[in-house]
Amino acid sequence: NWDYVRAFTQKLNAGRQMSLTFTSLFFMPIGAGLADKRGRKPIFLFGHILGIKSITCNLLSSLPWFVHHDPNAVMLYVSSLLSGMASGSSPTYMAMMVDLIPANMREQGFPILSLFHIPGQLIVFGIGYPLLAAHLQNYTIFWVISLSTDFICLAFFLFFLPESMPDQMKKPVDAWDFLPMTCALVVHGIHRE
Secondary structure (H helix, E strand, O other), X not given: OHHHHHHHHHHHHHHHHHHHHHHHHHHXXXXXXXXXXXXXXXXXXXXXXXXXXXXXXXXXXXXXXXXXXXXXXXXXXXHHHHHHHHHHHHXXXXXXXXXXXXXXXXXXXXXXXXXXXXXXXXXXXXXXXXXXXXXXXXXXXXXXXHHHHHHHHHHHHHHHOOOXXXXXXXXXXXXXXXXXXXXXXXXXXXXXX
């Protein structure tokens, strides 16, 4: 029933996008603040592990048992929440670039970094469009490949990605660091006692 599938897909997409956005609004400033206190690599790894869990939820939702026993696709909503929590590591990329690029070269470095996103998006679209156009009955193999790739990236991050933040800049974490508004207060010069 194409009309049902289209309506369900639009409802699912809207619900997932809303939960992803609101979760990101909460966790992104927390991740940014923690990356500035404890270092880039731990937050980067934590976000990547949450991303792996999100893809695992997508993989599970494509299995026949979940297709039959999860008619509202709750597993996909869980996936969006995990992805939103993983967005806390997004500012870490920019912080690492600030650490690594000399101040006089940042005006050139950030646009070059942005250029790398374009080929990645084209590759994903180039693979994703024919895959969706094939109208497969089962996308499990796609999620298995995606999850395997993420584990390879995790191994790279663990063993080859150095910490870019100098040790002397690290500070202890306290309970206030887990409130999203803390970063905003510090940025605007309102210091807590």
